[in-house]
Amino acid sequence: MPLEGEYVPSPTAHVVEQVRLYEATGGKEGYDLEGRPCIILTTKGRKSGKLRKTPLMRVKRGERYAVVASMGGAPKHPVWYLNLVDQPNVMLQDGPEVRDYTARTASDAEKAEWWPEAVEVWPPYEEYQQKTGRNIPVVILDPIE
Numbered sequence: 001m002p003l004e005g006e007y008v009p010s011p012t013a014h015v016v017e018q019v020r021l022y023e024a025t026g027g028k029e030g031y032d033l034e035g036r037p038c039i040i041l042t043t044k045g046r047k048s049g050k051l052r053k054t055p056l057m058r059v060k061r062g063e064r065y066a067v068v069a070s071m072g073g074a075p076k077h078p079v080w081y082l083n084l085v086d087q088p089n090v091m092l093q094d095g096p097e098v099r100d101y102t103a104r105t106a107s108d109a110e111k112a113e114w115w116p117e118a119v120e121v122w123p124p125y126e127e128y129q130q131k132t133g134r135n136i137p138v139v140i141l142d143p144i145e
Contacts, residue, residue: 002100003042003091008050019053027095033057036122040093041067046086054080057122058094059114065092065141066106066114073128073136081137092141101141111138 009016021030022040031037037058042051059066069081084090084103092101106114115138119125129136 003044003051003089005044005049005051007042008045008048008052010052010054015055018055022055022093027093030055031095039065039067041080041084042091042093043080043083044087044089046083052080052083054078056080057118059118059121060094061114061117063143065094065101066118067139067141068118068122068125069137069139070125070128072124073131075132075134077134077137081139084139089144090141100144102144103139103141106138106140110140114138114140 009019018030018033019040022038033055038055039058041054041056043054044050045052056067059068069078071078085105088103090101090103092099115125118138125136
């Protein structure tokens with residue numbers, strides 16, 4: 001089921017600009033995040049019900065994606081992660097393709113499978129995990145047919 005609702009841009013100016021550019025060009029511009037390919041993940045706010053869009057590193061295997069809720073190794077989970085735990089139906093844009101997905105936190109075994117691929121895409125994930133006391137979640141996104 002596609003996400004519907006009012007989009008509320010991030011309070012962070014560079015995130016707003018990256019999302020705007022990515023969507024306006026079908027990912028031809030704004031497709032990289034610090035030199036690495038990214039996707040735009042849309043979640044529904046667990047408190048507001050508003051749509052939120054977040055650029056995240058692109059980790060893909062076949063039709064599935066994984067996103068890492070690292071927040072740079074901060075002690076708390078990012079808001080987008082809390083949103084998708086509450087409402088697991090999400091939307092993902094990868095370049096020009098936009099699809100609906102169901103999100104779920106990876107089990108420990110699944111995280112062990114996906115983690116090396118995520119670190120290959122973004123090596124600082126290892127540092128982030130070492131500097132925080134929380135277990136950084138890996139979220140698996142399965143396409144909704």
